[in-house]
Amino acid sequence: MPGLAVEAAHLEKIYNSGFDGMYTYFASDTFVYGSKPMNWNHMSSYCKQREMMFIPSVGPGYIDTEVGGDKSVLPCLVFKKGLAVYNY
Numbered sequence: 001m002p003g004l005a006v007e008a009a010h011l012e013k014i015y016n017s018g019f020d021g022m023y024t025y026f027a028s029d030t031f032v033y034g035s036k037p038m039n040w041n042h043m044s045s046y047c048k049q050r051e052m053m054f055i056p057s058v059g060p061g062y063i064d065t066e067v068g069g070d071k072s073v074l075p076c077l078v079f080k081k082g083l084a085v086y087n088y
Helices: 010-016 037-049
Strands: 002-004 021-023 053-055 076-080 083-087
Touching (some): 010 037, 021 037
16 A cells, blocks of 8 residues: 655655555645655655655646636646646
């Protein structure tokens, strides 16, 4: 069973608690440590060294202004190096 990795400090806590791996949950690259793809290489390496699963969460872009979201952050689909990614 994986544990939720929100902040960097959670990696060690998840490992020490006996989880089989970790996941990021939030599909936004501007929200928390675990949701930022720039941190996924570190998180993945951490898990590989400890024989744990790493499950980065991704999701479709959406505009959450209707539910009171940050109106200055609107996602859009862009292509980088042949990959479709959501950018803000």
